Amino acid sequence: MPRSALRVCPLCEATCGLTLTIEGTTVTGARGDRDDVFSRGFLCPKGAVFGAVDADPDRLRTPLVRRDGRLREATWEEAFDAIAAAVPGITASYGAQSVGVVLGNPNVHTMAGALYPPLLLKALGTRNLFTASTVDQMPKHVSSGLLFGDPFAIPVPDLDRTDFLLLLGANPLESNGSLCTAPDFPGRLKALRARGGTLVVVDPRRTRTAALADRHLAPRPGSDAPLLAALAHTLLAEKLADPGPLAPHLRGLDALPAALADFTPEAVAAGCDLTAEEIRALARDLAAAPTAAVYGRMGSCTAEHGTLASWLVDVLNILTGNLDRPGGALFPLSATAPAPRPAGPGKGFALGRSPAGPGKGFALGRWASRVSGHPEVKSELPLAALAEEIDTPGEGRIRALIAIAANPVLSAPDGRRLDAALAGLDFMVSVDPYLNETSRHAHVVLPPPPPAQSPHFDFAFNGFAVRDQVRYSPRAVPLQDGGRDECEIHARLILAVSGLHGSAEPSAVDDTAVRSTLAKATADPDSPLHGQDPARLEARLTGADGPERRLDLMLRLGPYGDRFGHDPAPEALTLERLLAHPHGIDLGPLKPRLPGVLRTRSGGIELLPDPVVAGLPRLREALADRPDGALVLVGRRHLRSNNSWLHNVPALTGGSNRCTLQVHPADAARLGLADGGRARVTAAGGSLEVPVEVTDAVRTGVVSLPHGWGHDRPGTRLSVASADPGANVNQLLDGRLLDPLSGTAVLNGFPVELVPLP
Ligand SMILES: Nc1nc2c(c(=O)[nH]1)N[C@H]1C(S)=C(S)[C@@H](COP(=O)(O)OP(=O)(O)OC[C@H]3O[C@@H](n4cnc5c(=O)[nH]c(N)nc54)[C@H](O)[C@@H]3O)O[C@H]1N2
Ligand SMILES: Nc1nc2c(c(=O)[nH]1)N[C@H]1C(S)=C(S)[C@@H](COP(=O)(O)OP(=O)(O)OC[C@H]3O[C@@H](n4cnc5c(=O)[nH]c(N)nc54)[C@H](O)[C@@H]3O)O[C@H]1N2
Ligand code: SF4
Ligand SMILES: [Mo]
Numbered sequence: 193m194p195r196s197a198l199r200v201c202p203l204c205e206a207t208c209g210l211t212l213t214i215e216g217t218t219v220t221g222a223r224g225d226r227d228d229v230f231s232r233g234f235l236c237p238k239g240a241v242f243g244a245v246d247a248d249p250d251r252l253r254t255p256l257v258r259r260d261g262r263l264r265e266a267t268w269e270e271a272f273d274a275i276a277a278a279v280p281g282i283t284a285s286y287g288a289q290s291v292g293v294v295l296g297n298p299n300v301h302t303m304a305g306a307l308y309p310p311l312l313l314k315a316l317g318t319r320n321l322f323t324a325s326t327v328d329q330m331p332k333h334v335s336s337g338l339l340f341g342d343p344f345a346i347p348v349p350d351l352d353r354t355d356f357l358l359l360l361g362a363n364p365l366e367s368n369g370s371l372c373t374a375p376d377f378p379g380r381l382k383a384l385r386a387r388g389g390t391l392v393v394v395d396p397r398r399t400r401t402a403a404l405a406d407r408h409l410a411p412r413p414g415s416d417a418p419l420l421a422a423l424a425h426t427l428l429a430e431k432l433a434d435p436g437p438l439a440p441h442l443r444g445l446d447a448l449p450a451a452l453a454d455f456t457p458e459a460v461a462a463g464c465d466l467t468a469e470e471i472r473a474l475a476r477d478l479a480a481a482p483t484a485a486v487y488g489r490m491g492s493c494t495a496e497h498g499t500l501a502s503w504l505v506d507v508l509n510i511l512t513g514n515l516d517r518p519g520g521a522l523f524p525l526s527a528t529a530p531a532p533r534p535a536g537p538g539k540g541f542a543l544g545r546s547p548a549g550p551g552k553g554f555a556l557g558r559w560a561s562r563v564s565g566h567p568e569v570k571s572e573l574p575l576a577a578l579a580e581e582i583d584t585p586g587e588g589r590i591r592a593l594i595a596i597a598a599n600p601v602l603s604a605p606d607g608r609r610l611d612a613a614l615a616g617l618d619f620m621v622s623v624d625p626y627l628n629e630t631s632r633h634a635h636v637v638l639p640p641p642p643p644a645q646s647p648h649f650d651f652a653f654n655g656f657a658v659r660d661q662v663r664y665s666p667r668a669v670p671l672q673d674g675g676r677d678e679c680e681i682h683a684r685l686i687l688a689v690s691g692l693h694g695s696a697e698p699s700a701v702d703d704t705a706v707r708s709t710l711a712k713a714t715a716d717p718d719s720p721l722h723g724q725d726p727a728r729l730e731a732r733l734t735g736a737d738g739p740e741r742r743l744d745l746m747l748r749l750g751p752y753g754d755r756f757g758h759d760p761a762p763e764a765l766t767l768e769r770l771l772a773h774p775h776g777i778d779l780g781p782l783k784p785r786l787p788g789v790l791r792t793r794s795g796g797i798e799l800l801p802d803p804v805v806a807g808l809p810r811l812r813e814a815l816a817d818r819p820d821g822a823l824v825l826v827g828r829r830h831l832r833s834n835n836s837w838l839h840n841v842p843a844l845t846g847g848s849n850r851c852t853l854q855v856h857p858a859d860a861a862r863l864g865l866a867d868g869g870r871a872r873v874t875a876a877g878g879s880l881e882v883p884v885e886v887t888d889a890v891r892t893g894v895v896s897l898p899h900g901w902g903h904d905r906p907g908t909r910l911s912v913a914s915a916d917p918g919a920n921v922n923q924l925l926d927g928r929l930l931d932p933l934s935g936t937a938v939l940n941g942f943p944v945e946l947v948p949l950p
Contacts, residue, residue: 231375296598308682341791349485356481361491413941444800483519574935663776702738851918
């Protein structure tokens with residue numbers, strides 16, 4: 193008899209609740225859970241084939257350990273023995289910095305990825321941390337860090353209540369949204385229009401999202417920052433700026449008009465390839481809307497001036513009075529966030545320190561990368577600099593690497609160099625279900641179980657969701673084939689690198705985390721637990737294992753938690769209560785949270801922070817930059833894709849999900865390119881041969897190639913993906929083109945040359 197189980201989908205940020213059909217231990221079907229408090233039955237084509245993703249025969253079922261140069265199947269004991277035998281020795285001989293850590297995107301979709309990497313980094317003591325953030329959203333963290341003092345305080349557009357949405361560089365009809373968790377994003381945009389609201393999309397491609405919009409502007413890639421600056425300029429010049437109740441919190445408002453004085457609509461128009469009238473009209477409409485939200489994502493972040501664009505997005509939300517008000521852009525309050533503190537000055541977001549003395553400029557970063565001196569941001573170094581940190585000789589070189597849920601050979605700039613660098617490591621561990629372009633270099637591969645065998649909680653995305661809510665999915669199918677839960681894998685990895693392999697159980701890692709949290713809370717005079725006995729609190733935690741107990745603790749200490757009260761309100765959160773609500777608990781629409789979220793040194797909103805002031809001249813220089821006929825390349829996502837790792841699922845490949853270079857008909861005619869023909873694309877990092885797709889969905893002067901392809905390397909186990917490998921767009925980059933404020937790679941809007949191939 194088939195049974196059903198509920199599981200929140202881990203395949204994108206929309207976090208839809210699924211109802212899985214399970215026969216034996218196999219997932220044979222998936223549909224949207226109509227009773228899910230947040231997703232209400234929505235499901236996309238990826239969620240629908242959850243079973244095929246789960247059952248991919250190429251998934252690794254046992255660890256792999258390299259012997260005599262070859263990766264062979266091994267037991268878990270052998271795998272952790274090998275790590276314990278290698279990593280502590282490398283650290284002892286060459287120092288903590290000789291071990292690097294790479295964290296890829298799925299870490300934000302797993303419980304393990306949220307709970308253990310901070311402990312791993314602490315155990316290793318390394319500063320060589322690289323994550324997918326620096327090929328993605330780091331500009332948002334930096335701008336929020338500077339404006340609000342907290343890099344995680346990222347305002348989210350209030351999709352369900354806004355009257356006007358200005359969306360830049362995002363295509364939620366295919367991506368299902370990012371840093372704006374909203375199951376059924378497409379339906380929510382349609383509802384916005386149905387209630388008389390306005391959707392404006394800024395994208396050099398006519399995407400499915402743009403096709404839905406009231407207005408689509410297709411500027412040159414990389415011009416979001418000047419465009420947004422001109423919108424802000426217009427608001428200020430035409431006295432349309434009205435921050436309303438935000439005013440008392442603002443620092444630097446008086447200096448803003450002068451800082452933006454050069455960015456008149458006329459000055460930016462040619463560079464953006466828009467008219468000054470279009471820009472003015474947009475600013476006036478934004479100001480006139482009863483409520484409005486400006487939202488910029490991937491295309492704004494991973495283009496030139498990504499941090500300035502991200503900063504300007506929130507400057508516009510502030511100048512129009514839309515920040516922190518219903519219908520505008522608000523700060524979600526996740527159930528596992530630290531409980532809100534009384535308002536007041538915080539520690540501040542330390543993006544570098546200003547050396548004493550006037551006129552010396554400022555130093556980005558509390559430390560810098562060894563080879564190129566890239567400033568640290570949020571304790572991370574740019575992923576684009578990983579290869580050079582491995583292959584450049586000298587003291588502090590990375591000799592061992594731990595890669596968790598990461599495929600940087602495809603996702604980071606200059607994969608060929610990284611590929612070669614990884615091959616030269618003394619030791620590498622991959623925590624990954626696939627033997628792919630990156631993990632093929634590992635000495636030990638530790639495979640997590642398929643998603644149906646993993647519990648799920650969205651530690652990350654609840655903090656970016658358009659509605660406060662909380663859901664937990666225990667594992668839908670018991671662990672099979674001697675598999676280990678990913679949390680246990682992470683805990684054992686921490687023990688192995690700490691020299692504790694064999695002498696401590698993985699639960700010790702969780703116990704240490706719980707005790708340290710309780711020790712802090714009971715010692716903190718501002719905490720409701722102040723003065724209580726931590727051991728007695730610990731004894732009251734529930735949960736089947738370490739990770740569940742840690743979840744219980746975070747829920748109870750969180751903003752909706754029971755705080756271990758003896759007579760808690762019936763709605764106060766605990767793990768027990770969450771388990772009693774398998775479709776989740778709705779915590780209501782987003783609410784204003786200022787000034788409570790602010791953590792700046794001043795306690796206010798720093799509208800014009802120093803690093804931004806220092807970065808503006810570069811943006812001013814860009815005003816002189818005019819289209820010169822050179823082509824630039826942008827990416828794109830397909831509804832049935834997921835970065836580099838779903839090309840192996842037959843149900844998701846083929847059709848329009850192909851690695852083609854989209855070229856506008858006018859550019860194709862000029863260059864002699866034909867639809868279905870081939871072209872050579874060349875940029876700073878190298879050349880690729882790709883099939884050409886002629887379409888007017890891209891604007892003139894712009895070509896588009898998706899990322900995550902290039903599955904043609906030997907030694908992988910990706911039988912479906914390697915049969916139709918595609919080309920790795922990131923091979924066109926040399927790793928040097930970065931947004932200087934955030935270290936984020938410029939993946940969109942870089943110059944390329946095209947020649948037709950016979
Ligand atoms: N040119 C270009 N490059 C890009 C982008 C772009 O738009 N254009 N997008 C960028 C963005 S936004 C991102 S986030 C990055 C993504 O870059 P990465 O995070 O490096 O790549 P992913 O393809 O998401 O693959 C992550 C790895 O996780 C593994 N994995 C899948 N599920 C699990 C799991 O449950 N546990 C573990 N441990 N591993 C798992 C997969 O097998 C894969 O090896 O790529 C970036 N690169
Ligand atoms: N189906 C699917 N869904 C996914 C993923 C996936 O790979 N496939 N990946 C997930 C991940 S890791 C992320 S981070 C999110 C990203 O999700 P989104 O933020 O929605 O990003 P994209 O879909 O890449 O859309 C970015 C858009 O920016 C446009 N663009 C390029 N350059 C510029 C520019 O300079 N200015 C402007 N205004 N636009 C520009 C591109 O044409 C593209 O349409 O998607 C997630 N969801
Ligand atoms: S939209 Fe995202 S979370 Fe929802 S079913 Fe599709 S892949 Fe899963
Ligand atoms: Mo991403």
